[in-house]
Amino acid sequence: MLKGAPFSASALRNLPRDSRDTLFLLAVIAWVLLPQAAHLPLWCSALAAAVLAWRGWLAVQSRSLPGKWVLLALLALTIAATYATHKTLLGRDAGVTLLVVLLTLKTLELRARRDAFVVFFLGFFCMLSNFFYSQSLLTAFSMLLGLLGLLTAVVNAHMPVGKPPLAQAAKTAGWMALLGAPIMLVLFVLFPRMAPLWGVPSDAMTGRSGLSASMEVGTMASLALDESVAMRIRFQGEPPPQRALYFRGPVLSRFDGRQWQPQHTEFSPRHELQAGLQVTGDPIDYEVTLEPSRQPWLIVLEAAAQRPEVPGYRSVMLPDLQWLTNRPITDIVRYKARSFPAFTHGPLQPDPGLQAFVDLPPGFNPRTQALADEIRRDPRHAQASTSTLVQVALERLRTGGYTYTLEPGVFGRHTADEFWFDSKQGFCEHIASSFVILMRAMNIPARIVTGYQGGERNSVDGFWVVRQSDAHAWAEVWQAGAGWVRVDPTSAVAPGRTGAFQRLAAPRGVVAEALGNFSPTLSAQLRATWEAVNNSWSQWVLNYTQGKQLDLLKNIGFESPSWQDLSVVLFVLIVLTSLAGAAWTLWERSQHDPWLRLLIRARKHLARAGIDSTPAASPRHLALQVLARQGSQGQALHDWLMALERQRYGAASASQPHHQRALKQLRQQWRRLS
Structure with missing residues (x-):
């Protein structure tokens, strides 16, 4: 191909074998690295794209590769850039960055088959590193395509001289993957899962969206724009009505004027004794599949009186009914829970500890304080109970022209004042925060509960899907004789928010x-x-955990299975499979002529080299074709084919011992030739 000629499909077909194979390998590498772009530093993604494009241009133009000093300089610069970006050369992010750099730079010294093998292995490592960031089905499918591409490149590198079609290598790679699938399935089911050797590193879920341990007015509205799944619920029996689906998360009690924070944050078994939870009525049993959030709390339907059993975690109920785990949840967990819609909790009579839920920081929201004083001074409310004052505030929300929106604008220092008197619009946390501040200004203990409200049932599999967009904030007020009582002020502004699937929808994509x-x-x-x-x-x-592996062993007869039992079962299966394979091989050999089997191998080998033959072609005919096509380079193969013919049809072939020795020598020679 002339240097500088326009590149086209016909030009691609006319490229030399090395150039064509290099372009295919570069395309596979680009496919494997593409999902990493969102997690790599910008300079690393740009460098990888530039190096791959440069290497492709060199292959198309048949130019020489850069010298080692250029590569060493690029390597030194990228190592320095990696350290400057991550402040370390260790860990997941820095390690993946270096791995991508090494893979792309290695393509610039792709001269021999040995270099290609290094690129293949680095490609496999980069493919696996994608699962550090996402284990979704889409990621798995895209990496399966990458695996088939890398296997095709490996097979292609082992094919003989000539220009064998990539489709032939892809077919072989597909059969390899298909034949290896049963082995991988057995290893997946039975290979012991022993943390931390199995699973994703604990920092793999950095940046996941979800509820926070604190709330500043305006922060939860961003979750309403996130349609990702927070958890899935499978109810046993008829689920509660959608308006009753309040999934409890962090409870926020301390307020500094701008930010709400929880009163209890530490994991302590003594907390559970302080909750004072009393349940009545029929329970609701369900199973939760919780997505990783890197937060140490379990989300349950209000109120769960029994400890949810989460494999690998310990959990405890805080005094505010929130369930807390002993460490952040960094992988998908599944647990069963039992909740009681009818419950009471907290002290039933006035308690000094309730003062913490009345305190407000001085110097904030003076107009809300004045509104509280006005309500208290109203003769109609002189002796009003807490429930009556709550209804007064809710009635103001219903009739005062307040609206529910995702874009309430920027709030200043006095967030409650601006909501009650100025903007009169907000998202659920604006409304809940302003309501709780008003309650406290009237000397009523109140706090904010965050979590999720609602969800939707998937008509295909029957699971209830709760999304980040279902994140919600509501209030709890304390009433004598009733304890803490849920009040959702958002429902007074927008009843549809807790009704039948009426949500503020985030803007959708074009498609x-x-x-x-x-x-x-x-x-x-x-x-x-x-x-x-x-x-x-x-x-x-x-979510196939060690617990499920052990349950599998129980189903096949083990009383108290352990990971050692898993290892024994896996070892026995490997031995039995190996013995079965050996027995089949011996049987197969006994059913076929060993001489004919050697000839069939030779025909397949020649077909890959572009020398086709019919089943009737003799070894002599094949030998002449080899000599005509390959010249002196095919002399060894020509001599072997002629020896194969003499072994069958020569005069000495009648002697059985000589026959066996000759076949053995031919097999040994074939191994060296192929």
């Missing part, structure tokens, strides 16, 4: 918007199907 406008039913069905498939992936693959 989703077009599909929804074309057919809302089809759009909803496709989304439900995709989420059901993702849920199955989470339930059966990502």
Whole structure:
């Protein structure tokens, strides 16, 4: 190909074998690295793209590769840039950055088969590193394509001279993956899962969205724009009505004027004794599949009186009914829980500890303080109970022109004043915070509860899906004789927020918007199907824990299985499979002519080199074709084929001992040739 000629499909077909194979390998590497772009430093992604493009240009133009001093300089610069970016050369992020750099730079010294093997192995490592950031079904599918691409490149590198089609190498790679799938399935099911050797590093979920341990007015509105799944629920029996689905998270009691924070943050078994939870009525049993949040709390339907059993975690109930774990949840967990919709908790009579839920910082929200004094001075409320004062505040929300919105604007220093008297609009945390401040200004103990409200049932698999967009904040006020009572002031402003699936929808993408406008039913069905498939992936693959492995052993007869039993079962299966394979090989050899088997191997080998033959072609005919096609380079193969013919048809072939010795020598020679 002429240097500088325009690149086209025909030019690609006419490229030399090395150039064509290099371009294919570079395309596979780019596919493997593409999902990493969102997690790599910008300079690393740009460098990787530039190096791969440079290497592709060198291959197309048949130019020489850069010298070692250029590569050493690039390596030194990238190591320095990695350290400057991550302040270390160790850890996940720095390690992945260096791995990407090494892989791309190695393509610039891709001269021999040995260099190609190094690139293959680095490619496999980079492919696995994608799972540090995401274990979704989409990531798994894209990396499966990357695996097939790398295997195709490996097979192609082992194919003989000539220009064998990539489709042939891809077919072989596909068969390799298919034949290896049963082995991988057995290893997945039975290989002992022993932390920390198995699983994703604990920092793998950095940056995950979700509820926070504190709340500043305006922060939760961002979650309403996040349609990602927070958890999935499977109810046993009929689920509660949607308006009753309050999933409890962090409870916020301390207020500094701008930010709400929890009163209890530490994990302590003594907390559970202080909750004072009393439940009545029929319980609701359900199973939660909780997505990783890197936060140490379990989300349960109010109120869970029994400890949810989470494999690998210890949990305790705080005095405010929040369930806390002994460490952050960094992987998908599944647990069963039992909740009672009818419950009371907290002290039933006035208690000195309630003063902490009345305190307000001085110098904030003076107009709200004045509103509280005005309500208290009203003769109609002189002797009003707490429940009556709560209704007064809710009535103001219903009739005062207040609106529920995702874009309430920026709040200043006096957030409650601005909500009650100026903007009169806000998201759930604006409303809950302003309501609690008003309650405290009237000397009523009150606090904020954050969590999730509602959800939607997936019509495909029957799971209730709770999204980050279902994040919600509501209030609890203390009433004598009743303890802490839930009050959702948002429902007074927008009753549909806790009603039948009326939500403020986040803006959709162009494709989703077009599909929804074309057919809302089809759009909803496709989304439900995709989420059901993702849920199955989470339930059966990502959440396949050691506990499930041990349950499997129980089902096959083990009374008290352990990971040692798993190892024994796996070892026995490997031995039995190996013995079965050896027995099949011996049987197969006894059923076929060993001489004919050698000839078939030679025909397949020649076919890969571009020398086709018919089943009737003799070894002599094949030998002449080899000599005509490959010249002196094929002399050794020519001589071997002629020896194969003499072994069968020569005069000495009638002697059985000589026959066996000759076949053995031919097999040994073939191993060296192939």
